[in-house]
Amino acid sequence: MANKKILGIGSALVDILSQVPDETIMNELGLPKGSMTYVKADDAVKLSERLAQRYGSQRASGGSAANTMSGLAQLGIEAGFLSKIGKDEMGEFFTKQMTDTHVKPLMLTSDTPTGRVTGMVTPDGERTFATCLGASIELSPDDIKPELLDGWDIFYIEGYLVANPNMLKKAISTAKAKGMTIAIDLASYNVVEESRDFLMNLVENYVDIVFANEKEAFALTGMEPEDALHFLAERCDIAVVKVGAKGALVQHRDQVVVIPPMKAEVVDTTGAGDMWAAGFLAGLVKNESLQKCGMMGAIVAKNIIEVVGAKMDAARWEKIYAAIANL
Numbered sequence: 001m002a003n004k005k006i007l008g009i010g011s012a013l014v015d016i017l018s019q020v021p022d023e024t025i026m027n028e029l030g031l032p033k034g035s036m037t038y039v040k041a042d043d044a045v046k047l048s049e050r051l052a053q054r055y056g057s058q059r060a061s062g063g064s065a066a067n068t069m070s071g072l073a074q075l076g077i078e079a080g081f082l083s084k085i086g087k088d089e090m091g092e093f094f095t096k097q098m099t100d101t102h103v104k105p106l107m108l109t110s111d112t113p114t115g116r117v118t119g120m121v122t123p124d125g126e127r128t129f130a131t132c133l134g135a136s137i138e139l140s141p142d143d144i145k146p147e148l149l150d151g152w153d154i155f156y157i158e159g160y161l162v163a164n165p166n167m168l169k170k171a172i173s174t175a176k177a178k179g180m181t182i183a184i185d186l187a188s189y190n191v192v193e194e195s196r197d198f199l200m201n202l203v204e205n206y207v208d209i210v211f212a213n214e215k216e217a218f219a220l221t222g223m224e225p226e227d228a229l230h231f232l233a234e235r236c237d238i239a240v241v242k243v244g245a246k247g248a249l250v251q252h253r254d255q256v257v258v259i260p261p262m263k264a265e266v267v268d269t270t271g272a273g274d275m276w277a278a279g280f281l282a283g284l285v286k287n288e289s290l291q292k293c294g295m296m297g298a299i300v301a302k303n304i305i306e307v308v309g310a311k312m313d314a315a316r317w318e319k320i321y322a323a324i325a326n327l
Contacts, residue, residue, distance in 0.1 A: 009156070012084065036129040154180060154281070183207070239252075279293075
């Protein structure tokens, strides 16, 4: 897979993150801790303002696939991102952050405001998201022109796009017809539960690489991690099931690799899965062994959970480069 280029497709969202002292506000709002829940635009704005006034906040370009593409670009892989944004300051902010992290933005525009994610991070590092998809949900089947995928080798899909099933089916079938390798990172477990049959059809008929955490794998298969891994590996080329503090499991055909956990000072788990996928895919593009691919994923994920949000500064990336060089 050397020199392969990776195009991500997902929701273009601006993350607005607040560190909260406990679960009180999530309980008040009926937001299950650790989940992602869709909310209306007005509610998202009000929640962001309320959290900012009470706890302070910071913002960054976000969205699962966008985070992964940013991570890939920082790891030296040519990456692009396809989505739809509003003609507003948030959209300009998102596009600039993508460009600043060396991702090629393929942004379509809408009169609808750019989507946003209001994130609440508790002291244990767990994050709970209230998401307004905004303009990104308007990405339509007609927007998926085959030429948009020209020149790209791997198509990386965030599972949250099941909220837009007709567009997702058009995108994934177009990529398959072009002979692209298709990877998907499953969405939050509650989203997987709601779209299980649709996701299973994608895995069985289109997908080559599946990333899931323990809860997501269970939501899709009804199985514990090892059994879920084998089940998925029978239906795609590479299956990954991450098991939190226990590390991760990777299977390609009959080869099963155990990726050990890495010690980390957990501050915020936002972006952990996204960055794990970035490290793994960067290794895969560079023709590394599955073991090294997994370790690269673990290194990048370990570093992202030691900072707030899904972006890291240059000093942190230098630490990552050094750790990968020592593998």
